[in-house]
Amino acid sequence: MAEHKISDEVMANTELLAKLALTDEERExxxxxxxxxxxxxxKLNELDTEGVEPLISLFPVENVFREDKVVNGDMRDELVDLAPRKKDGQYLVPKTVE
Structure with a gap:
């Protein structure tokens, strides 16, 4: 197993990317x-994975397809009726651009 030494430059870049300000003790x-x-x-690279299929998820995942059904229908008039101000079946809003 090769021993890994992390340089001061790599540590400085890591701190910068992680937006950290470490003391010398924390850095070490x-x-x-x-x-x-x-x-x-x-060490994991030493494992013999010949013939082992890659794992995507620990749990079996299946798409659940359902039929699309309209459940609330056309409620346009009811929703417009809830508006504080309306005109000709539409929401009336203040003018924002002159």
Whole structure:
């Protein structure tokens, strides 16, 4: 397993992208944690996955198709009646552009 060393430049870019301002102590701890993560991922590359189909989801996912049905129908008149101001079956709104 190759040992991963994260450079100061990579740490600076990581801080910038994550919008973090780390102290020297926090930066060093983060560097160590990131190196552990890279080591773990590198270790996963040693697994023999020959013949193993990639997994998309842990749970079986099936599309549920349903017939489209209109459930509320034409409520235009009822909705216009709720407006505080209306004219000729339409909403009446204040003029916003002269």
């Amino acid at each position: 701890k983060s560097r160590q944690e990131m190196e552990k993560i890279l080591g773990y991922v590198d």
